[in-house]
Amino acid sequence: MKRRLGNRYSSIKNQRGVAGIWLGMTLVPIMGFTFWAIEGTRYVQEHNRLGDANEAAAMALTIQDDTASAQNLAESYIRSYVRDIDSIAVTSVRQHQEQTDALDESIQYSVSAVTSHSSWFSSTFIPSFNETVDLHSSAVAKKYLSTLADNNIDIVFVSDFSGSMDSSWSGSSNKKIRDLQLAIKQVSAKILCENVGYKVIDGEYTEVCLDSNQDEMADKLKNRIALAPFNIRTRERDSSGNAYAVSQLRYRSGYRTSVSSYDYDDVDWNWWRTRDYWDVYYCAINRYNCKNNSSARQKEAKRIYDVMGGVEAILIPIAT
Incomplete structure (x- = not known):
């Protein structure tokens, strides 16, 4: 062994x-x-x-x-x-x-x-x-190498109308939203007809463009411009037809609870979309100004008003 x-x-x-x-x-x-x-x-x-x-x-x-x-x-x-x-x-x-x-x-x-x-x-x-x-x-x-004289023009301006556009450029006093409006106006003046007149063509009165630069391009009356503004959210519908407000931003939970116990995601944005600034403001400062005197609507209004930057007004002690 x-x-x-x-x-x-x-x-x-x-x-x-x-x-x-x-x-x-x-x-x-x-x-x-x-x-x-x-x-x-x-x-x-x-x-x-x-x-x-x-x-x-x-x-x-x-x-x-x-x-x-x-x-x-x-x-x-x-x-x-x-x-x-x-x-x-x-x-x-x-x-x-x-x-x-x-x-x-x-x-x-x-x-x-x-x-x-x-x-x-x-x-x-x-x-x-x-x-x-x-x-x-x-x-x-x-x-x-086609020129403007060859074709009519369709342009869609997808434009930012969020709150940041109300601020000025760095090193300039010009507000961003004003420069955006000016740019759209200048492009529109170039391709859209500003002076519409009438001429007899083939025995009928027909609308014609009398702008000085009309000879440089195709018929300006047939040019088109569309504007698609966007803010911080969009609305979408599901297959059942229900509308939802979809935000491009995401706020963290528990932010500024002294303003409202409701978070950003708790707000019924689809309900508030038909209300204006003053509906939000008056509901935020007093719940009796809200629909059905709802305290829930007031909490939503406070959060909306906070997002809009009007915090000081709703921090004042008021009757709730």
Whole structure:
């Protein structure tokens, strides 16, 4: 019995080195898979960013159409998008299509880029990427040289009318909302007809545009402008027809509980959307001004008024 135990102990002792060898051999592929996973993810992401950079650069070059600065502009776009670049090679090619009976006049820019990157994990013993990896990508953009005289124009202004637009620009006394209104007015004056008159055409009185710049473009009476203002929330309807107010902002819970025990998400925004500023104000200062003398509506009004910036008025002790 003692001999057997001794032999077993001796056998286990002799096998300890085998486990170490197997562990060492296993670590090599494990480390290789780890290197490939980390580095591969990095290069896939960098390649996608390089593709986005080329597309943005191609569009910018086509819009600007300046061959003298095209190379530098394209490289600036790529360096802004792609990180950890060791070296970069960018080529841009301009193509001009003359107007023909079959083809419209156009300008096209092709941008190709090759960026070199140093690998984070590179080894001659463990499977990994090469010490330096090159990424390739290209993009094409084209614009047609049509003028305002060729087509009528439809424009939609998606405009910010949130509370921040009532503040001034940095270093200027001009309010943002006033500059926005001025910009829309200037564009509208350019493409919409301001002086409508009548002329006899084919024996009938027909509306015509008498603006001085009418000859520079298509019939201005057929141009259209739409305005889509947005604030901090929108309204959506589900399949059952129920309306919900969807906010672009999210207020944290428990904020300024001294103003109201209701959080921003507790407010029935769909109910309040038909009320005006004074409905909110008077309900906030006295619940008897709220519909059905509701204390719940007053709590909602206080939270709304707080969001609107009128905190001081509702902190005054009042009858509730």
